[in-house]
Amino acid sequence: MANKQEIEAIQTSWRTKMYVFGTLLGTLTGFVISYLYARSASEGAIIDQTGKPRPIKTGELLSLTIAGVALIRQITELNREQK
Numbered sequence: 001m002a003n004k005q006e007i008e009a010i011q012t013s014w015r016t017k018m019y020v021f022g023t024l025l026g027t028l029t030g031f032v033i034s035y036l037y038a039r040s041a042s043e044g045a046i047i048d049q050t051g052k053p054r055p056i057k058t059g060e061l062l063s064l065t066i067a068g069v070a071l072i073r074q075i076t077e078l079n080r081e082q083k
Contacts, residue, residue: 041053 037053
């Protein structure tokens with residue numbers, strides 16, 4: 001049977017792996033999102049008269065924020081026991 005130190009080492013190991021995976025996934029996701037937004041702006045979909053992308057509207061930002069919070073909530077509920 002594993003002692004307390006071995007159990008703590010195993011817990012630390014998988015947590016560290018999850019932190020690294022989450023960091024890499026977040027970085028990659030952020031890069032892809034910014035790339036898609038820049039590509040969309042350069043194709044003329046959202047460029048104003050100054051040649052810059054128009055500011056994101058508050059409603060659009062709020063909608064994206066709510067969707068992001070819902071996604072985060074679903075992720076945090078993945079490994080919980082069902083009641």
